[in-house]
Amino acid sequence: MIGVLVKIAWRNIVRNRRRSLMTASAVAAGALAMLLFLGYTTYIFLGMETGNVQHLGHLRVFRAGYFLYGAGNPTSYGIDAYRDIMRLIADDPVLKPMIRVLTPTQSLMGIAANYHGDNAASRTFFGEGLVPSDRARMLGWDQYHTGIFHPLDERISDADESRGLVGIGLARILNLCAPLALPDCPPPPAPAHAGEHPGKIDADIAELAGRDAPQGARPPEGAQIDLLAATVGGAPNVVSLTVAGAQPQGAKELDDAYVLMHLALAQQLVYGREEHKVTAIVLQLRDSGYLGAARARLNALFRERHLDLEVRDFAELVPFYGQVIRLFSSIFLFIALVMGMIVLFAVVNTMTMNVMERINEIGTSRAMGVRRGRIRAQFLIEGTLIGLMGTVVGAALAIVIAALVNRSGVTWIPPGNAAAIPLHLDVLGRPLRALGICVGLVLVATAAALLPANRAARLSVVDALRHI
Amino acid sequence: MTQPAATAAVVRLTHVSRTYQAGALEVRALHDLTLEIPPDRFSIVIGASGSGKTTLLNLIGAIDTPSAGVVEVCQQNIAALDDDAVADFRARNIGFIFQTFSLIPVLSAYENVEYPLLLVGMPAPERRRRTLAMLEAVGLAAQAQRQPNELSGGQKQRVAIARALVKQPQLVLADEPTANLDSATGAAIISLMRRVQADSHTTFIFATHDQQLMSHADEIFAIRDGELLEHRQVTA
Numbered sequence: 001m002i003g004v005l006v007k008i009a010w011r012n013i014v015r016n017r018r019r020s021l022m023t024a025s026a027v028a029a030g031a032l033a034m035l036l037f038l039g040y041t042t043y044i045f046l047g048m049e050t051g052n053v054q055h056l057g058h059l060r061v062f063r064a065g066y067f068l069y070g071a072g073n074p075t076s077y078g079i080d081a082y083r084d085i086m087r088l089i090a091d092d093p094v095l096k097p098m099i100r101v102l103t104p105t106q107s108l109m110g111i112a113a114n115y116h117g118d119n120a121a122s123r124t125f126f127g128e129g130l131v132p133s134d135r136a137r138m139l140g141w142d143q144y145h146t147g148i149f150h151p152l153d154e155r156i157s158d159a160d161e162s163r164g165l166v167g168i169g170l171a172r173i174l175n176l177c178a179p180l181a182l183p184d185c186p187p188p189p190a191p192a193h194a195g196e197h198p199g200k201i202d203a204d205i206a207e208l209a210g211r212d213a214p215q216g217a218r219p220p221e222g223a224q225i226d227l228l229a230a231t232v233g234g235a236p237n238v239v240s241l242t243v244a245g246a247q248p249q250g251a252k253e254l255d256d257a258y259v260l261m262h263l264a265l266a267q268q269l270v271y272g273r274e275e276h277k278v279t280a281i282v283l284q285l286r287d288s289g290y291l292g293a294a295r296a297r298l299n300a301l302f303r304e305r306h307l308d309l310e311v312r313d314f315a316e317l318v319p320f321y322g323q324v325i326r327l328f329s330s331i332f333l334f335i336a337l338v339m340g341m342i343v344l345f346a347v348v349n350t351m352t353m354n355v356m357e358r359i360n361e362i363g364t365s366r367a368m369g370v371r372r373g374r375i376r377a378q379f380l381i382e383g384t385l386i387g388l389m390g391t392v393v394g395a396a397l398a399i400v401i402a403a404l405v406n407r408s409g410v411t412w413i414p415p416g417n418a419a420a421i422p423l424h425l426d427v428l429g430r431p432l433r434a435l436g437i438c439v440g441l442v443l444v445a446t447a448a449a450l451l452p453a454n455r456a457a458r459l460s461v462v463d464a465l466r467h468i
Numbered sequence: 469m470t471q472p473a474a475t476a477a478v479v480r481l482t483h484v485s486r487t488y489q490a491g492a493l494e495v496r497a498l499h500d501l502t503l504e505i506p507p508d509r510f511s512i513v514i515g516a517s518g519s520g521k522t523t524l525l526n527l528i529g530a531i532d533t534p535s536a537g538v539v540e541v542c543q544q545n546i547a548a549l550d551d552d553a554v555a556d557f558r559a560r561n562i563g564f565i566f567q568t569f570s571l572i573p574v575l576s577a578y579e580n581v582e583y584p585l586l587l588v589g590m591p592a593p594e595r596r597r598r599t600l601a602m603l604e605a606v607g608l609a610a611q612a613q614r615q616p617n618e619l620s621g622g623q624k625q626r627v628a629i630a631r632a633l634v635k636q637p638q639l640v641l642a643d644e645p646t647a648n649l650d651s652a653t654g655a656a657i658i659s660l661m662r663r664v665q666a667d668s669h670t671t672f673i674f675a676t677h678d679q680q681l682m683s684h685a686d687e688i689f690a691i692r693d694g695e696l697l698e699h700r701q702v703t704a
Binding site: 001004007008011012015360361363364365366367368369370371372373461462465468 | 568572
């Protein structure tokens with residue numbers, strides 16, 4: 001019986017082809033808009049996740065309390081015997097197959113100074129000491145095939161501990177424009193109250209920096225700056241950093257303060273001759289799906305060994321990530337609601353007209369012995385078929401348009417990013433969501449047909465037969 | 469006025485009234501009607517427009533319910549059945565032929581005739597055999613695959629007759645079946661129904677105001693103002 005109901009429904013759709021086409025077009029437009037936006041948000045979400053995982057890893061192990069209080073003084077939250085802990089993690093049979101990169105990192109703060117030349121300058125900096133080869137491997141993570149890949153500057157290597165990179169803003173502030181051949185680097189305006197010796201750094205910093213510097217030595221390549229920081233013991237310490245290059249960091253605050261250096265150099269600066277520690281042990285997993293299990297295992301491991309450590313994931317470290325996801329999710333919900341309403345009204349209108357035009361036919365069918373439920377089912381099937389047609393067309397269009405956009409090679413710089421990345425509409429990147437949109441639209445079309453279908457089913461047979 | 473039938477009546481109405489509410493007005497379509505229609509007869513209900521013929525057929529066809537009284541069709545008190553059961557009852561026992569043919573426009577002649585058999589869940593081979601035989605019987609075997617809009621008025625009514633009879637119902641109700649046809653076609657349709665009725669031994673009940681049709685009737689029920697004016701048996 002269901003076959004004949006589908007047949008009648010389909011033939012009525014074809015019979016009223018213009019009206020059906022208009023309604024299916026509304027459904028198709030809804031599916032197209034929602035799927036393309038889904039593709040865009042998927043691309044944004046996966047792109048952000050990829051960027052964060054490439055730079056921060058999935059999980060970071062800190063000394064307990066670092067996450068809440070460590071930013072004020074990262075060096076005082078150093079992890080003791082970090083190599084043993086890394087070995088413990090690396091050798092754990094549960095974690096081992098999940099881990100792609102396991103690497104230590106040291107955060108630090110201090111003053112960066114350029115005392116070379118006439119325009120000496122200094123600036124507080126935020127630094128990150130890392131193992132270059134590990135970071136280079138981390139930057140190659142691309143689980144979702146986003147095409148996002150910005151390799152580590154090849155001038156930074158494990159072999160040369162003295163080399164590092166700075167934010168492009170910091171390079172400008174430290175008067176490194178000429179040695180680094182930076183573009184967009186006009187001469188700085190004279191400060192309003194320049195004082196007696198404009199451009200001169202504090203004498204004590206210069207003296208401290210000059211103490212270790214070979215007299216008359218010039219940096220071999222790039223530019224040399226000095227980094228001053230307080231050691232864990234509170235004593236001032238200075239190291240020299242050869243700035244291999246300057247890179248934009250995506251946010252001005254970071255651009256003006258960021259220094260990337262070799263882990264050994266960072267440790268030398270903040271720990272001096274004392275035991276070298278790190279502020280974090282970074283875990284980059286092979287698959288983001290392992291995140292929950294890896295985190296749980298780490299916590300269990302640390303509890304078991306009575307280690308005073310905490311584990312944080314990249315989403316906790318970058319609140320902006322969660323904010324963007326919530327923002328786009330709410331926009332998506334809004335679009336879905338608008339599209340759902342359009343589809344709802346379009347289908348209600350069409351199905352109401354279909355019922356009105358077929359009242360006599362409904363009466364005939366009822367007189368012949370068709371139950372109310374089957375009359376209802378017939379119109380529901382009609383609404384469902386219109387929804388299905390529109391959704392299939394909309395989904396096909398979304399896939400084609402996404403493919404065209406993806407092949408066009410368009411790039412853009414997302415908010416918070418420093419470099420351009422390819423624009424990619426990942427319509428099928430989250431297949432369950434895409435399927436959910438399609439099923440949802442068909443259900444909306446079916447639900448929209450319910451009201452007219454119920455009206456048709458409730459018609460009095462006598463009144464329906466009398467209708468002309 | 470009603471004369472008891474020799475065999476069990478296929479339709480029995482006992483003190484049946486039907487009133488409609490038309491705004492503030494109460495319209496009395498049938499009033500205290502009692503009648504019996506014997507099986508295997510070609511019965512005609514005659515009366516002027518508004519006399520209550522269609523209301524009577526609607527009650528017999530179980531598509532309307534009386535305001536008072538009891539309607540028994542095929543020994544079944546219709547009021548005792550719920551909505552789905554009444555629908556199933558109609559599907560099994562009653563065939564309808566309408567003045568406006570009322571074919572389902574998106575189904576071919578064959579599919580229109582086959583449709584009632586789908587409702588009773590008949591297996592496909594038997595369905596096909598019966599449908600083709602019925603189309604053959606009404607002279608439309610060659611037009612089986614035509615859509616209703618490709619058929620003439622007479623052909624449409626033949627399809628409607630085939631559709632009403634294909635399930636071999638106990639009762640066929642026809643409300644003004646020739647009203648939309650020219651006289652020659654109408655006469656042909658009446659002859660066809662008479663022949664089919666004779667072949668199938670189905671009880672036919674006809675509502676019409678066409679006096680010429682009375683010559684075909686076995687039973688004539690004359691209705692006026694919702695009351696039975698006369699019941700006449702033309703042949704035994």
